[in-house]
Amino acid sequence: MxxxxxxxxxxxxxxxxxxxxxxxxxxxxxxxxxxxxxxxxxxxxxxxxxxxxxxxxxxxxxxxxxxxxxxxxxxxxxxxxxxxxxxxxxxxxxxxxRRALTERTKHHLGYPYNLDFEYGALSQLQHFSINNLGDPFIESNYGVHSRQFEVGVLDWFARLWELEKNEYWGYITNCGTEGNLHGVLVGREVFPDGILYASRESHYSIFKAARMYRMECVKIETLCSGEIDCDDFKAKLLCHQDKPAIINVNIGTTVKGAVDDLDLVIKTLEDTGFSHDRFYIHCDGALFGLMMPFVKRAPKVSFKKPIGSVSVSGHKFVGCPMPCGVQITRLEYVNALSRNVEYLASRDATIMGSRNGHAPIFLWYTLNRKGYRGFQKEVQKCLRNAHYFKDRLLDAGIGAMLNELSSTVVFERPHDEEFIRRWQLACQGNIAHVVVMPNITIEKLDDFLNELLQKRVTWFEDGSYQPYCIASDVGEKNCLCALHK
Incomplete structure (x- = not known):
């Protein structure tokens, strides 16, 4: 051989x-x-x-x-x-x-994927090439599709975000980035001369969208928490009052898990003289967009507010085994994007052509198995374990931060790149983070922390190196370097 x-x-x-x-x-x-x-x-x-x-x-x-x-x-x-x-x-x-995947799954902490799922009942469908090309609501000539599952999933999310069936349009995307690309594109089509505003801690796909669509983009400063700084937002809006505003609002930032205050963003727009017909808001809820509805005291993302679109990832909190996402917008907005495609005997307003027809079935299966109550229990478990982990880090003398509405624990970046790679940590500058998902148990967090503490002894034993200062990233009160503890 x-x-x-x-x-x-x-x-x-x-x-x-x-x-x-x-x-x-x-x-x-x-x-x-x-x-x-x-x-x-x-x-x-x-x-x-x-x-x-x-x-x-x-x-x-x-x-x-x-x-x-x-x-x-x-x-x-x-x-x-x-x-x-x-x-x-x-x-x-x-x-x-397969054995390698099993090993890497055991040491997975830095990326927001729920790896706790079981889809054995769906293995029988792998023999079919299921493709949902075209508009989800219009059947094309290609008959091996799963639109009936897709629209059922979309209806569920439309109810979650308080938009009536006859008022929304959406589709199952291939990933969270595609949802952001589509949301920004809809905003650009509604306001062709609009300026895109996004906080510096927005996902890189937002700035990718600005480059792809040749849009003017203004970056907004953030607070230490990672939340958008609405004072800076207001100042920059005042510099461009002659043009409509297209705004990306983060429902959980990538690195710090910060949730932008949607109501404050809307108020800032109104106070700056932008009426509802002069701005478009896209809500990037890749991870926390599905968690926040089940958190007490969390602000509500709802189409009863003047927002234009919401996107979430399906492979993150839901736990779909392939990258996918959900994008919902107002039906009145999407007409500008729609084009008849004779080849399909359908219309199309999506980013991609062919779309994974298996993903809607996996999402439908999970929503039926867990429902609102099941997701609520998993959200509570994630937040509880995240607070436990943050407290243990601080007790061990490691600077850490956890935003109130998040399960993303930010802490000092480890000094060993091989250790970072082993635990698949996501790092930026002097900080790293662990995203506590339903599959992340207390035992796994303890194993990670015990190994981290052992490594820190070797990193710092001769005094050549010190823990990184993370005050500029998370605030002095959360930093435990020699200067701030």
């Missing part, structure tokens, strides 16, 4: 705690040494100088080159006899890959 299959066995070894880098992988090309602390004459670490030095020296740590570990496609020889050898070898590759 061709040797390329044997390569996988080495690359997917799970005997050790972490996967080793390939022999030809140049670690120094992407990983910089931690920045030593800047110590003042009084012996105290100068936090501001350390932050400045870190920002100057640290480069983004890129992952390894997949070409060093890819699986070559090997063509069978033209005169190969039909035997089971090739199938057996491929089965062995897949078995090793």
């Amino acid at each position: 061709v040797g390329s299959f044997d390569v996988l066995a080495d690359n997917l070894s799970i005997n050790g705690a972490t996967e080793s880098f390939p022999a030809d992988f140049d670690v120094s090309a992407v990983i910089k040494e931690p920045v030593p602390p800047v110590v003042g004459d009084n012996g105290i670490v100068n936090g501001d100088d350390q932050i400045s030095a870190a920002k100057e020296k640290r480069q983004i740590v890129l992952g390894r080159n997949i070409h060093t570990m890819c699986l070559e496609v090997t063509e069978p020889d033209i005169d190969d006899e039909v035997t089971g050898d090739r199938e057996a070898s491929m089965a062995s590759v897949l078995a090793k890959y």
Whole structure:
């Protein structure tokens, strides 16, 4: 059998705690040494100088080159006899890959994916090419679709966000980014000369949309929590009162889990002289858009307020095994995007052409199994475990922050990139975060923290390095560096 299959066995070894880098992988090309602390004459670490030095020296740590570990496609020889050898070898590759996935799932904390799901009942549908191309509400000539499931899911979300069936339009997207691209596009079509406003901590897809659509984009400052700074928002609105406003509101920012105050954003627009017919609000609720309705005292995202669209991800809190999302907007807005497509015998106003027809079935299945009450229990569990983890970090002397409406715990960035990679942490500057999802148990959080504490002993034992100062990221009260604790 061709040797390329044997390569996988080495690359997917799970005997050790972490996967080793390939022999030809140049670690120094992407990983910089931690920045030593800047110590003042009084012996105290100068936090501001350390932050400045870190920002100057640290480069983004890129992952390894997949070409060093890819699986070559090997063509069978033209005169190969039909035997089971090739199938057996491929089965062995897949078995090793499954074991690797199992291992990586055990050490997954930094990204907002709910990995606790069971869809065995849907395996029977994998034999079909299910494609929901075109408008979800109009059947095309392609009959192998799941629109009946898709529209059922859309109706559920429309009820959640208080929009009547005859007043909304939406579809199941291929990811959260597509929902944002569509939301911003609808806003641009409603206001072709509008200016896009987004906080600096908005998801990168919002700024991608601005580049793709050649829109003028104004970045708004944020508070330490990550929430949009409405004072800065007001000041920048006043500079552009002659043009309509298209605003991205974050229902949970990517890094800090901050929830923008939708009501305050609307009030700021009104106070600045923008009537409801001169602004469009897109709500990016990728993760927390589905969690917030089940949190007591949380502000409500509702189409009874003057918003234009809401998007959430289906592979995050819901726990769909493939990337997908839900995008809902007002029916009156989408007509500007819709075009008849004779080839489909349908209309289309989506971003993509072909759309995954399996995703709506997975979403429908989960919504039916869990319902409002099931999601409420899972949200309460996530918030409870997040508070537990934040308290344990602080008790251990590690600077940390948790926004009131979030399950994203922000803390000091670990000093070891291999440790970061092992636990699949998401990092930005001097901070990292753990997103507590339904599959993240107290036991897993304890295992992570115990390993982190052991590593910190080796990182800081000789005094060469100190914990990163995160005061500029999360506020001085949440920072426990030598200067602020």
